[in-house]
Amino acid sequence: MNRFWSLAIAALAIAPRPQDPAKERLRQALGDNELAGTWIYDDLEAGYAEAKRLDRPMMVVIRCVT
């Protein structure tokens, strides 16, 4: 699992993505730092909008943070 996330971060190599402030607070509260600033965080509607804007498919990863 960790290999996957490490490669995901390396492959992206893009500037931090702006996030909804409430979702950013959630990410910080959960300590979910692996993909901070690079993936759309817990916001499917923002994902749909971005995918529509860019005409790209989506990869939605459902992963509970415990």
Add this chain to the structure above:
Amino acid sequence: MDRFVCVRVVQGWGLDLSLFQYDWRQTWHVFLMNADREIYGRYSAHHSDDLVALRKAMEGALELHAGYPANKGELAGKRGIALPWKRPEEMPALRDKGMSGPVTGRHGCIHCHNIQEGATKSYKALGLPLPERVSAPYPTTQRAGFMLDSAERATVTDVQAGMPAGAAGMKVGDRLLRFGGQPILSIADAQWVLWSGPDAGPVKAEVDRGGQKLEVELTLPEGWRTK
């Protein structure tokens, strides 16, 4: 991955169950889909360390995206089946757990496994018969008599004689292109067809056998989910 919009979902609260149906017992699951909420494929935590399989599933999703919306009709079966609840928090069993809102910290979250437990308990609480597909969720392809190679985008590695796949003429080496009328990108996709499909009856499969496309028809017997 830069050809995808990547979204991470960390809680079950608010999840649209008419769309996001998967093996809720897993803590990690991937939906390859588009902005119109059409699903190209699923990928599950059974193979979370298999980056090759995930990459191939993603390549398949890019092919399907390139053919969208002309191929929209063949994606219809990948959407969720009708359930009594639209969202996890509507399940009586989960309401009783006191999960009253979206997660804001490390506690009070609706986890994926809560959804499976919640569904099972809610059917019972409402006095509804428990569907076999809820009591025996997300069957492996072994229940239909075949196994797939996770690294080769649904290539058959074993066929059991006397089981539906063997009786239908499926063979080792067949690459499963379509199953139940749906394009197959991963093992999770084949499991989805079995889970969402009939409790008994025919399921068609299109395979690539040495470059030749063939159709085989599996017949799932009564009780196949639990035998």
